[in-house]
Amino acid sequence: MSDKKIKNIFVQGKIEPAFIADSIAKHSSKTGIGGHSIFMGQVRKDEIGGKKVAAIEYTTYEPLALEKMHEIREAIFEKYPLSCMHVYHSLGTIEAGEICLFVFTSSAHRKPAIDACSEMVERLKAELPVWGKEIFEDTTHQWKENI
Amino acid sequence: MEIEIISFGKIAEFVSNQKIDIAETTDTDNLKIHLETLFPELKAIKYKFALNNQLVQANSAIEQNDILAIMPPFSGG
Numbered sequence: 041m042s043d044k045k046i047k048n049i050f051v052q053g054k055i056e057p058a059f060i061a062d063s064i065a066k067h068s069s070k071t072g073i074g075g076h077s078i079f080m081g082q083v084r085k086d087e088i089g090g091k092k093v094a095a096i097e098y099t100t101y102e103p104l105a106l107e108k109m110h111e112i113r114e115a116i117f118e119k120y121p122l123s124c125m126h127v128y129h130s131l132g133t134i135e136a137g138e139i140c141l142f143v144f145t146s147s148a149h150r151k152p153a154i155d156a157c158s159e160m161v162e163r164l165k166a167e168l169p170v171w172g173k174e175i176f177e178d179t180t181h182q183w184k185e186n187i
Numbered sequence: 188m189e190i191e192i193i194s195f196g197k198i199a200e201f202v203s204n205q206k207i208d209i210a211e212t213t214d215t216d217n218l219k220i221h222l223e224t225l226f227p228e229l230k231a232i233k234y235k236f237a238l239n240n241q242l243v244q245a246n247s248a249i250e251q252n253d254i255l256a257i258m259p260p261f262s263g264g
Contacts, residue, residue, distance in 0.1 A: 081264050101195055101256055103240045117246025141264050171196035183197040184262040
């Protein structure tokens with residue numbers, strides 16, 4: 041980890057569909073790419089004990105999360121021949137139906153992009169110090185647990 | 188000795204960020220016992236420590252003014 045440059049993956053609030061579209065558009069000049077893979081996480085209106093989830097409020101321990109993210113990113117770049125990889129995770133209150141996670145990988149051929157995207161999503165859910173507080177329509181809450 | 192504790196997620200609901208005197212405690216294994224005496228709710232929760240922004244994976248020495256994060260299971264994404 042010589043030229044260590046820590047990228048910030050966190051955005052305040054929801055991830056706008058227009059931002060995602062723009063990210064895709066930015067890759068048209070990278071003509072060595074033959075395949076993109078995208079994962080988007082959306083806040084689900086779960087129903088728990090008769091109460092519906094209205095929103096999830098995300099918080100993080102940022103220094104540790106960014107450090108960990110850097111480590112995962114390096115490992116994935118090492119493992120797969122990727123052209124690029126972008127990750128954005130929301131912080132703050134994200135309402136049901138809104139996008140809270142955007143993972144975007146690109147490679148010359150489809151397989152590495154697909155596999156790297158999937159591995160990134162699994163790893164960040166398991167390893168990043170981020171917490172989701174599920175806020176119900178009646179303003180009570182419970183803490184989300186990743187399965 | 189005094190250290191700073193910061194907590195996250197559901198743990199932040201009953202452990203506020205604060206400086207605490209940990210008396211003669213000098214490592215994270217013993218600190219766990221100390222904290223569970225101060226905050227009995229911790230006993231019912233799975234959690235991890237980070238010491239000065241490093242995830243604690245094995246018992247680690249603690250020094251004056253260290254920053255200890257107490258973190259419940261992660262649930263991002």
